[in-house]
Amino acid sequence: MPFSLWLSLAAVCAMGAMSPGPSLAMVLRHTLGGGRMPGVSAALAHALGVGFYALLTVWGLGAVIVRLPMLFQVITWAGAAYLAWLGVRALMAGRGGALNATGSATSRSQAAREGMLVALANPKLILFFIALLSQFVTPEMSLEAKALVVGTAMVIDAGWYVLVAVGLSHSRVLPWLQARAHWLNRLTGVLLLALALRVVVGPLG
Template sequence: MSLSLWLSLVAVCALGAMSPGPSLALVLRHTLGGGRASGVSAGVAHAFGVGVYALLTVWGLGALMARQPLLFQLISWAGAAYLAWLGIQALRSRPGEFIEPQQQATARLRAARDGLLVAFGNPKLVVFFVALLSQFVTPDLGLAGKLIIVLTAMLIDASWYVLVALTLSNSRILPLVRRQAHWLQRLTGVVLLGLALRVVWGVL
């Protein structure tokens, strides 16, 4: 893969990662509730899910999935249900509800689980990769080229969400944000529920 083609791939992946959606809302929620480690865990796990979808695309399975309406619909419904559950959890959060130090390990595992499941439950990732990444997958593309595509997608996604978590958890920023964390959690819950409804509306 040439440098110019790889830079185009980086730009495409960066635009996809930075677009607002359930993934960003998830990383924000876990960073506010559990701190830097939870936010980073959610972001890295999400990137792993992105890498799986990228791998499916370079193997040609992503296109097959996109052509199967029933499979796509099932993934959409499952993703919408999980987003709705996360939204309800955020709306039920109590003022001053943060993760205690002894609960950090559990919080990181929960954040990683949510990041992974949000990535897997987002069928638009399939459409994104099939529509955009497939242009970089040529018949003569070797194993090294496919690995470059997968790793680039993963690293760009992880870098963006880790940057979001690190910025938000800055020692000067986090206390200020946490003063309004209850309302931010409520707002995140509304956003997640709205995204779940949008997914359902798109499937109907």
């Protein structure tokens, strides 16, 4: 995979990970309730769930491209619509949302279990991956390139949520994030709408 294409993949994976939602709320809750290590445990377990969905998506999309190109085109357009819907929702979100999560007593094992479940039980996650990875999967894609896509999604997801957990260990960080949550929502919304438009225009290259 060309480095420029990988940078595009990394950018959209980061955007997806940073979007406020149930995953962010879960990491916030365990960090506030148990401290740094439960938050990190939740983040790493969530990344494993993300990697599982990314693997299924890459594998499945490759087969669809080869056997049913028209169906793949429909999936691509549906993915663009989904990304646009997420973007509009983010633009309409207020100051609160996931950043207002409150903590309750928790442990590392409980945090890891919930981190995995939040990822696997979220059907929107696989829809996001279908919309995202359709821009990077090709019929001739090698096994190494597929592994790179899955690994990139996992590492970026883990890195972001570990950063959140570590950052929240310092008491001044959360109020700062809460005060700027509406700007994060707006930036996310604009980026998602731009990505939806890019999907409609054509695959990244």
